[in-house]
Amino acid sequence: MAVYTEVSLDEAAPLLQSLGLGQLQSITACAGGIENTNYFVDTDQGRYVLTLFERLSFAQLPFYLHLMKHLAQHGIPVPEPHAITAADGAGGKPGDILLRLKGKPAAVVNRLRGRSELAPTPAHCAAVGETLARMHLAGRDFDRSQPNLRGLAWWNETVPVVLPHLDEAQSRLIRSELAYQNHVAASSNWHALPRGPIHADLFRDNVMFDSEGDAPQLTGFFDFYFAGCDTFLFDIGVSLNDWCIHLDSGAHDAARADAFLAAYQAVRRLSPQERVLLPAMQRAGALRFWISRLWDFHLPREAALLQAHDPGHFERVLRERVAHPRGLTC
Numbered sequence: 001m002a003v004y005t006e007v008s009l010d011e012a013a014p015l016l017q018s019l020g021l022g023q024l025q026s027i028t029a030c031a032g033g034i035e036n037t038n039y040f041v042d043t044d045q046g047r048y049v050l051t052l053f054e055r056l057s058f059a060q061l062p063f064y065l066h067l068m069k070h071l072a073q074h075g076i077p078v079p080e081p082h083a084i085t086a087a088d089g090a091g092g093k094p095g096d097i098l099l100r101l102k103g104k105p106a107a108v109v110n111r112l113r114g115r116s117e118l119a120p121t122p123a124h125c126a127a128v129g130e131t132l133a134r135m136h137l138a139g140r141d142f143d144r145s146q147p148n149l150r151g152l153a154w155w156n157e158t159v160p161v162v163l164p165h166l167d168e169a170q171s172r173l174i175r176s177e178l179a180y181q182n183h184v185a186a187s188s189n190w191h192a193l194p195r196g197p198i199h200a201d202l203f204r205d206n207v208m209f210d211s212e213g214d215a216p217q218l219t220g221f222f223d224f225y226f227a228g229c230d231t232f233l234f235d236i237g238v239s240l241n242d243w244c245i246h247l248d249s250g251a252h253d254a255a256r257a258d259a260f261l262a263a264y265q266a267v268r269r270l271s272p273q274e275r276v277l278l279p280a281m282q283r284a285g286a287l288r289f290w291i292s293r294l295w296d297f298h299l300p301r302e303a304a305l306l307q308a309h310d311p312g313h314f315e316r317v318l319r320e321r322v323a324h325p326r327g328l329t330c
């Protein structure tokens with residue numbers, strides 16, 4: 001887990017009060033994330049998550065926070081950011097959802113019920129696929145735009161930075177995959193792909209489920225802080241690479257992938273171009289996270305508690321996707 005900025009109960013309490021969320025009773029660092037500082041905050045009125053943003057700026061954040069608000073208001077299960085209800089004495093105005101704490105941009109959102117499912121079945125994958133398709137449709141009339149900041153331009157900038165840390169076989173793979181992705185992004189099929197706001201980091205640890213009853217109940221998608229406007233197919237590729245593989249080898253799991261894609265397509269049918277480019281976008285998803293994990297691993301930031309993710313995992317996933325491209329079966 002990562003805590004880049006320590007926050008005490010006394011420091012957080014006035015902020016919670018300015019949001020009309022009551023008296024702060026406890027504040028506990030969240031395990032799991034690597035990007036931001038997250039705390040569970042419980043008040044006498046409810047349970048919330050306080051995030052201090054460590055890399056994203058005041059200028060970039062309104063896109064993410066308003067996207068979450070828009071999706072929540074369109075019935076997609078995501079944590080809704082809370083707005084200031086009364087002047088907070090620190091420059092915040094009523095209605096603001098982008099807050100400030102200890103000089104950092106901050107937000108307070110609802111805490112989702114349940115827990116992440118780290119060993120998903122086809123039923124979990126179907127729930128994620130269906131909700132992702134509904135999210136893509138709900139995002140189409142969102143009126144703000146921001147590019148995917150971890151998209152092709154960032155890969156082109158960052159690969160030269162991580163290359164000195166790679167052996168020869170890894171260098172060959174990363175350079176040839178980057179060249180392939182630049183080639184795909186210049187194609188007419190890629191330009192014709194449907195696009196809009198995407199989550200772009202929809203891994204098992206960014207979805208909550210309530211496990212009561214027989215069928216898993218998805219209680220929400222969270223951690224929208226890599227979201228951006230990009231192709232819906234890239235979002236699908238990223239999600240399939242985490243939800244529908246065997247984590248030890250990176251190999252595709254057909255039963256989970258079929259369940260995910262059938263449920264997605266029951267809500268939004270893939271276009272002919274999307275069907276052609278699905279294997280390429282799965283490779284793109286693997287490349288994106290191989291690069292970011294290499295970057296985090298070899299050029300780490302200071303954090304009180306931080307566990308860098310293993311870059312070797314996405315090298316294996318990428319090799320699998322290149323060696324065994326899987327098209328659609330439905």
Ligand SMILES: Nc1ncnc2c1ncn2[C@@H]1O[C@H](COP(=O)(O)OP(=O)(O)O)[C@@H](O)[C@H]1O
Nearest residue numbers: 030031032033034035036049079110111112223
């Ligand atoms: N809205 C939320 N509801 C419930 N738990 C949350 C919520 N946001 C974050 N968490 C918890 O905090 C952990 C870290 O959050 P995450 O968003 O993944 O961190 P980061 O911003 O560093 O990626 C998650 O694994 C989850 O347990």
Ligand SMILES: N[C@@H](CCOP(=O)(O)O)C(=O)O
Nearest residue numbers: 032033034035201203289309
């Ligand atoms: N999902 C990414 C890491 C991004 O960090 P998160 O904690 O914001 O999900 C990966 O696995 O590399």
